[in-house]
Amino acid sequence: MAVQPLFVGAVGLGMGLAVNAATGTSHWPGPLEWIRQHPWQAAGILVALSVGYRAVQLWRNRNGQVYELLPGIVPAAPAWTVERAETAAVVREVMRASKQGGAVGITTAVHGAGGFGKTTLARLVCTDRKVRRRFGDQVYWVTVGWGTRSRTEIAEVIVEVARLVAGDATRFDDPMRAGAHLGSLLGRARRPVLLVLDDVWEQSQLDPFLLGAPNCVRLVTTRVRNLLPSGTASVLVDRLTGPQAKAVLSTDLPGLPDDLIVRLVAACGSWALMLRLANRWIVGMDRTGVDTAKHSRMLLSLLEAGPTAVNRVGETAEIADPARRNAMVQASVQASLDLLPHGTADRFMELGAFAPDDPIPIPLLARLWQAAGLDEVATRQVCEDLERLALLTLDSSHGGAVLLHDVLHGYARAALGDAGRRAVSRRLVLAIEAGLPAIEPLRLSEPQPRVAWWRLDQAGDGYLLDHIVEHLQQAGDTEQAFAVAKDLRWIDVRARQRGPAAPMSDLTRIGTLEAAHRAAALERITHLLAPAEPADAVTDTLHSYLQPLPAWRDQADALAEQKCDRARLINAWPPPDLASTALVRVLTGHTRSVLALAISPDGTWLASGAADKTIRIWDPATGKSTAVLHGHTSYVLGVIIGRDGGILVTNGGHDRTVRVWDAATGKATAVLRGDGKIMAVALSPDGTWIATADENGTVRLWETTTGAATTVLEPEILIMSLAISTDGAWLAGTGDGGGLWIWDRSNPASAVTLDYAGPEHEVSTSSDGMWSATTTRSAFAYTTCVSHHVTGASATVMEDSVGDVSQCAISPDGAWIATASRSWTDFNVRIWDTALIAGKTASTAGSHGEGISAMAVSPDGTWLVTGHGDGTARIRDLTTGRIRTALGQHDRDIFHRAFTALAVSPDGAWIATLGGAGTVRVWNPTTGRATALDERARAVAFGPDGIWIAAADNEGPAQVWNRSTGAGIAILNVHDSSVAAVAVSPDGGRLVVAAYGETTWIWDLAAGKVSATLENRGQATAAVAVSPDSTWIATVGRTDRMIRIWNMSGHCVAAVRTDGELTSVAWGKDLFVGGAHGVYCYRFVPGRSDLPR
Structure with a gap:
């Protein structure tokens, strides 16, 4: 470790000085004489300081404040490089930036020109002795390039950098979020970091790399001088x-x-x-x-x-x-x-048909040039000849590749022309197709791929996977390019190869409206397609969320009908958490939950506040964050924009302040300080006064410019949200008990009340002052209601199954609405098209109480019992969807959970429920009567004969009781941790016990021992179930939102990821899973290798 030599050296130095001073007689100069006279005290102080420093380093390590990055690899400068004065200038600026923070730019004196030696100069800087001493091996090289243009491609580059820097493979489809994640990794480095960004062309390529990590110096090479941030030291590279x-x-x-x-x-x-x-x-x-x-x-x-x-x-x-x-x-x-020999010039020009700034594998060139009579040996000789003349660069790794300087690539591309590039790409496509297997077409009416492009080798054919769609288009075969890009098998392979951003990029490249719609559908689920264990979970998740959509349904159904070697989970019902097609764009950049937002009067920008204590200004058309405002010391709970767009008002909540900002400059012009947490804020239409509501139940009116409180209102309710009418004559507020209150500003004692069922979180008013929009939370959906102030009529206009919609704002023309979630895992702002929202219906299997927290299916599969957050259990007919019976209430635990588990006896005559407070009750579903068995349990299951019940408590052991007498039969000491769930196999041979940690045990009841262990790799299990044939086990993840199927040997054979928290599982004819968004239903299909022989 870096501090280890310092620690040892300090101790050694201290002891050496002490011995030297104690044995010497000569006077020492200045303050050192004190050390000579008090040698052992001085040594003790030095050692104590060294030990203290070491202790601080260990504490920082333990708390994740420092991070050991992987060593960087920087390309060496070519041997012919000459010393340049600019090298010393760049080194000087890099060293300065390492102390003060910031970036350094290397650009050309000739605007837009390449080939001046920017890249070579940057390589020389990286090998400079001063730079190496300052940054050590934490110097990293990133080639961006002209070809990295789309948001998804930029995100892919950043993700790859994070992997090389820290071994972190977290996937992102948004470049700003990827950049923020990379910044957090670099920011935890033990010493300063130098990140070289070579060949940057656009602002969108650079911005994500500038996020976070004040200890990181960014060295940028670009031919676009005005690209660099203001204040960046820039060194011009001229002739x-x-x-x-x-x-x-x-x-x-x-x-x-x-x-x-x-x-x-x-x-x-x-x-x-x-x-x-x-x-x-x-x-x-x-x-x-x-x-x-x-x-x-x-x-x-x-x-x-x-x-x-x-x-x-x-x-x-x-x-x-x-x-x-x-x-x-x-x-x-x-x-x-x-x-060079005859024909070599043609081979060089053909390189212009390939993608710029991307190494071209030599074996791929050999397949292309085979038509010109060159085998692989001859191809390599041609490449060597071209490299000798500096026309390309050779890379000997991974079988060999060539790379053209962008100036030379541009020349070859222009010389080849459109017709030449079309001919080269056509030959390349035909050569590759000849080596791929043909496919049996699916029963579809639309065009399909001619060959199995998804069978390309992910390791050896990376270039083709990245660019074959582009080459198909360049060859003039746009129909085939689209057929490949929209094929689910291709999308699956691309998502695994480069992350979900890659297949989105392929579809976007097609350029048609249908391809854009398909890319949008894919974009809505990219966060679900991160790498998983098992790897095939990405495939099943992809099919699960695209199959319900008309554009994908026929293809997904046809693939589901095909026999497969592996086990699969296939939709029996559409997932309840499908994203709405009204979702236009997701704005990402905040690093914690978005808690507030507002739209500018002209609709051209919006502002959001978040739990990361910042306010961001956005361009909703591009999704780009244009400014970040700092100042609040707590979560930003409210954001308001003045009617003229000139001022911005933000609520710091727990920091007890409201800040007024100049929207143009981003500077705070006033700070209003309250007596408690600010619950709500509203700004008058003319911008002259502000209304606030605090946690003490007080509503205050303030002058915007002076910050003085002019009026105090004291309603009898705790106001959670405020809005002011367009003429400033009345004030509207929502209370924590539900409903909308409207006060006349001139007579606060009188108020109009409009009631709703359920607590409102936020209120906004329309531009004409005639209606308001309020957000309300219900069981599965979080809805936004529109209320007319004169008639009091209301109608639900949209539902968001993504999370708790706590904020909403209406565009000036009412054409779109922006919403934000209070979920601690959702950091985004959503923009909804009101024309598409109208008439949208609620999703499947809803709830009449609160969210489903437990669920079980009857043995004959005709009814389902669900436990709800309000403490009641309901029996639902699966044929009609209607509720047959409602059972009595359970008490809630400290987490407000009324149910944690349900079980149905094999004959359907009894239902066992486990309440949040730990009580096990056995119910007669006909009479509704119950018997209590235990007051401490956390999981429960019936034996197959219905005579005994298994349960487990927080202390660990699983216990078995006689249902009728309540007498204990057995205690199974499988572990020492708290139990999350238990399940009994229908044949009575096994008891499955899942802990709150990462482990689930399969207990062989006959042998009295654990027969297998399910390792969930650090993810807690919420519930378990056993298949009707006692062959398979289903687990649902508490934190990773994964549904997994295991065999009895403890091997995970199939999985699917969902978009919401999962709480329960039951296995009848189909697999039912309950969660925060509703009921999921899947058909489990074993693979051919799993079937009995």
């Missing part, structure tokens, strides 16, 4: 100086005449790229034994007077002109290609 240019041109050419060097340098414009190409051309001629000077003059004539000449004789090339730069590249490249 090489005379001596530098001569050194590059003369590499490996010691005998070149000086006058010829001077003229060639001038003809190349002292442009590093051109000088390197010229040097390699001359060296290539020199190796053939010809007169070097003679052929150097030949190259000079091409540049000065040949058919592609761009300069007058003796004139220095004007490289600021793009046309002249292109002509120079053409002349130099053509001269180099003339040195």
Whole structure:
């Protein structure tokens, strides 16, 4: 560890000084004389300080404040590199930034030009002795490139950087969230970090990398000067100086005449790229034994007077002109290609058909060039020849690959032309298709892939997986490109290879409206497609959430009908947590839950406040965060924008302050300080006064400019939300007991009350003052209600199954509504199209009480019993969906859970319920009468004969009772931790006991011992169930929202991820799972390898 040598050295130094001082007699200079006179005290102080420092380091390690990053790998600078004055300037700025924070830019003096040596310069900086001493091996290189343009592609790059830096494989489809995550990893590093961002082209590529990590210096190379953040130290890289240019041109050419060097340098414009190409051309001629000077003059004539000449004789090339730069590249490249065998020039130009800034595998080139008579050996020879002339770079790893400088790639691409690129891509597609298996078409009316593109090797064919859709389009086969991009098998492979952002990028590339709709559907579930265990859970989750959608249904159903080697979970019902199609866009960037939002009067921007104590300004059209405001010391619970869009008012809640901001500058202009937590805030239409409600039940009116309280209202209720009418004449508020209150500002004693069932969280008023929107929480859906102030009529207009909708705001024209969730796992703002929201109905299997927390199915599969948060249990007919019987109430536990488990006897004559307070009751479903058995249990299950019941309590042991007498039969000491759930196999042979931790045990009742253990890899289990044939076990994850199927040997054979918290499971003909969003129902299909032989 880095502090270990310091600790040992300090102790050694202290002891050495002590011994030296104790045995010496000479006076020491200055304050050191005190050390000589008191050697052992001085040694003790030094050692104590060292031990204290070491203790602080250990404490920081234990609390996750520091992080051991993986060593970085930086590409070495080429051997021909020359020293440049700019190197020292960049090193100086990097060292300064390592102390003060910030970024450093390397850009070109010629706007938009490449090939000046920015990348080479950055490599030299990374190997500088001062830089290495400061940053150690925590120097990381990221090549962004022109080809990384879409949000999903940028996110993929950031995710890969996080993996290389910290071994963190967390997937993100949003670049800002990925960047924030990377920033948090870098910010925990033990020492400063240098992150090199090479070849950045756009602001959207750079912004995510700038988030967080004040200990990280970002070194950015770009040809776009105005891309760098304000205040960034920028070093311009211009033409090489005379001596530098001569050194590059003369590499490996010691005998070149000086006058010829001077003229060639001038003809190349002292442009590093051109000088390197010229040097390699001359060296290539020199190796053939010809007169070097003679052929150097030949190259000079091409540049000065040949058919592609761009300069007058003796004139220095004007490289600021793009046309002249292109002509120079053409002349130099053509001269180099003339040195190579016939046909090699064509092979070089064909590289322009490939994606820029991405290594091209040599085996892939061999398949393409096979039509030109080249085998793999010949292909590698061509690549080596081109590399010798500096026309490409060779990478020997992973079977070999080539990479073109973007200037040379641009030249080859332009020279090839549209028709040439189409022809090359067509040949490439045909060559690859020939090596892939044909597929049996699904019973679909739409076009399907010709071959199984998803059978490409993920390790060896990474380029093809990333770009085959692009090559199909470039080949003119757009129909086949779309057929591949929308195939669920392809999407599955791409999601596993690069994360869910990759198949979205493929669909977006198609450019049609249908492809955009499909990409949008995929985007709504990308957070569910993160890597899982087992890996095939991604496949089943993908199919589960796309199968209910009309565009995907036929394909998903056809694939479900196919026989499969592995076990699967297939929808029997649509998932209750499907995202609404009214969801237009998700704005991501906050690192904790979004608690407040507001829309600007013109609808062009919105502001959000979050539990991360920040306020963000957003462009809803692009999804980009344009500003972040800091100042609150607690969660931001409210945000209001003035009618003219000039001011912003925010509520800090627990910090007891309301802040007023200038929306243009982002500066706070006033701070209003209250006596308690601020529960609600409203701003008058003219922006001159503010209303607040605090936790003490007081409503105050304040002047915006002075911050003085002018009026105090004292209603008899605790106001949770406030809104002011458009004329400022009345004030509306919602209380914690439900309902909407409206006060006349001139007469606060009189109020109009509109009642609703359920507590309101937030209220907003329409621009005409005639209606309000309030958010209300119910059992599964969180709804927004619209209320008319004159008639009092209300109607539910939208439901969000994602989480507790606690905030809403209406656009000025009423065309869209923004909502935010109070869920501690949902950090997003959602924008809803009101035209699409209208008429949307509630989802499946709802609840008449509170959320379902426990569930069991009758033995014949005709009815379902559910336990609800209000303490009641209900028996529901599965045919009609109606409730047959309601059972009595259980008391809740400290977490307000009324039920934690339910079980039905094998004959359906009895129902066992386990209350949140630990009480086990056995009910007669007909009479509704109950018998209590135990007061401490946490899980319960019937034996197959209905005579005995198994339960377990917080102390660990599972117990078995006689149902009729209540007498104990057995105690099974399987573990020492708290029990979450128990289940008995229908054949009576096994008892499954799940702990609140990561382990579930299978107890063999006949043998009296554990026969297998289910390891859930750190994820707590909420409930368990055994299949009717006693062959399989189902578990539902408490924290990972996963439903898993296990065999009796403890191997997980299938899984699916859901979008909500899971609480219960029951297995009848189908598998039923209860959760915060409703009831999930799946059909479990064993794989061919699982079937009896």
